[in-house]
Amino acid sequence: MSVLKAFRHDVPASIVVFLIAIPLSLGIAAASGAPLLAGLIAAVVGGVVVGLLSGAPLQVSGPAAGLTVIVAGTIAEFGFAGTAAVVALAGGVQIILGVARLGRAALALSPAVVHGMLAGIGLVIALSQIHVLLGGDAQSEAWKNLRDLPAQIVGGHGVSTLLGVLAIAILLVWPRLVRTSLLPAALAAVVVTTALAAALGADVKRVDLPDRPLDELIFPRWPDAGPGAIALAVLTIALVASVESLLSAVAVDRMHDGPRADLNRELVAQGAGNTVSGLLGGLPITGVIVRSSTNVAAGARTRTSAVLHGLWIAVFVLLCAPLLETIPMAALAAVLVVVGLRLISLAQIRTYVRHRELPTYLITAAGVVATDLLTGVALGLGAAVLVMLWRLARCETRVLAGGPGEWTVTISGSLAFVGSGRVAKALALVPAGEKVTVELHLDYLDHGAFQVIDDWRAAYTRAGGTVTMRETNDGWFSRATHDRLGDGKTTPARRFGSWTQWQRRDRQRRDAMETGIREFERSVAPLVRPHLAGLARDGQQPEQLFITCADSRLVPNLITTSGPGDLFCVRNVGNIVPPHGTGDSSVGAAIEFAVGVLGVGAITVCGHSGCGAVRALMEGGFAKDQDLGRWLAQSGVDFADCDDEEHCVTANVAQQLVNLRTYPVVRSAEAEGRLNLTGLYFDLAEARMYTVDPDRRVREPLPVNAT
Known part of the structure; x- marks a missing residue:
């Protein structure tokens, strides 16, 4: 500029x-x-x-x-x-x-x-x-x-x-x-x-x-x-x-x-x-x-x-x-x-309610009002430490009956010695002589808690029962068994990669979709259940509206390292935003709902390399009397000015930012300073994100904050 x-x-x-x-x-x-x-x-x-x-x-x-x-x-x-x-x-x-x-x-x-x-x-x-x-x-x-x-x-x-x-x-x-x-x-x-x-x-x-x-x-x-x-x-x-x-x-x-x-x-x-x-x-x-x-x-x-x-x-x-x-x-x-x-x-109060940090917020505020600023902050810091310790020592234990003679015990969260008493009480509920599967979804396990579980397993086995230990992330219990608890945190290897890679590794002989669902319910659901339960109770309050392509290679939550409740997503062929009052209204409805009802603070339009929609627009290889042709024509981009695919993708993203500003709700929120529009370009081969300069219509590396 x-x-x-x-x-x-x-x-x-x-x-x-x-x-x-x-x-x-x-x-x-x-x-x-x-x-x-x-x-x-x-x-x-x-x-x-x-x-x-x-x-x-x-x-x-x-x-x-x-x-x-x-x-x-x-x-x-x-x-x-x-x-x-x-x-x-x-x-x-x-x-x-x-x-x-x-x-x-x-x-x-x-x-x-x-x-x-x-x-x-x-x-x-x-x-x-x-x-x-x-x-x-x-x-x-x-x-x-x-x-x-x-x-x-x-x-x-x-x-x-x-x-x-x-x-x-x-x-x-x-x-x-x-x-x-x-x-x-x-x-x-x-x-x-x-x-x-x-x-x-x-x-x-x-x-x-x-x-x-x-x-x-x-x-x-x-x-x-x-x-x-x-x-x-x-x-x-x-x-x-x-x-x-x-x-x-x-x-x-x-x-x-x-x-x-x-x-x-x-x-x-x-x-x-x-x-x-x-x-x-x-x-x-x-x-x-x-x-x-x-x-x-x-x-x-x-x-x-x-x-x-x-x-x-x-x-x-x-x-x-x-x-x-x-x-x-x-x-x-x-x-x-x-x-x-x-x-x-x-808005901050609602955020802290969702994140279970409202006590810290209220104690700090009340302390500042009732005493003085330093005392109030000290009280708030003390509350924050107590909340952190409570979370670190908190785990969830569920005992479920399966088929005849079968039981499943699921232990999730962080398990330290202070919580081992609750685990021992839950394990005691399992009838003797049964076939028991203990599923551990732990991000921390200390030796005291390990000893409680291991002693129960040994005693239960001696009494004629069968115990199978199953862990996600190859972690804490296995290492404790081999005296390697101090080796560090659980490896996150299984947390990355596509669902297809997980399925090939664990269940190659089963149907992929059924396997994915079962794997989610067994391994992932116990970890995300508390968060999803909070979202179900409190409703969604996403930080931004994320508009991107329907391309199967693009996974919004993966490339933004976000989770449930963070992004309000709109995906379509070519990440297109039809101008206000023209053509398809589904995108406009999502925009008005996100800005006017959910109050998002940002709208991001994300294009990507190798976009089939952009290639079709560049080559003109589509029938304008068919649904796909009519849809792509709403992009508003003049591809005669584009030199190559990268330039066309960035031009498309920039144009959709222009189209966004045709919506009154977007213009109003921008004028009030409560909405920010951003363009992004994701290079699939590099697995790297770039920003899009809407004026020059070129991609630029993401700026890195100094540390």
């Missing part, structure tokens, strides 16, 4: 982000108890400094709601000048972490803990700012705000409350009425309430900025506290800001087709930004998902958009500060109430 073309996209995107950043930066500063100018300084530095150095070019940085609680506590302890020094030091820690290439390590923290932390912070923000919106004062602790909320609600309210309620209404209704990202809801809420306050001549509290901003900068001063307290504050801001920035960068990567984020470089950039922001008297900076998603949705192509948005803020503060001083504080409080509540994501 040329520089001029990118610039043409980046300038409008930067203006959109600038418009949403102004009210958010002021509101976050107010909620933190910091000077309002500090929020604007952080926004400028986040745009210019971090934007220039960023390892995630489309991510936009600035003051974040997720740090509000921490900053408020730091200001209360050290004062704002001391907090500025802490922010600068935290930036230095981030630079060290990035240089040490620990960017990926920050993502090792359980997502349930991170999102639970953000949910707790969001609730704390909302509880404090609702008091400001209603004309009162926020308390220093969340439980006090919650305690005083009923009295605040029934108390007397003036024009300030009316303005705040109106702002919330606009924030909630605006995205449903106005689809363009050029007019963000936060900007609309602030502009409308400010205009109304001016029209009414309302005597309400408004934004108060210095007349000469450059002369009013608060420079850092070493905090008047012990080294332990200072070090704790520095590490807290550094680690929380790093985790939030890196999680945001990973999320932004899923929204666009450009270069993937270099997380270590991004960590250095965030550190440089925080150091500069602290030295200039600004708030701490993180990568912010709200501004970043807006940036992508507005069409940004390079880091120029983030840098320009910072420059627009600087120019506006220096030249147009009186306009900002007309904004009612109640309007900013309303923006923060909505932003805080949106940190509590229902």
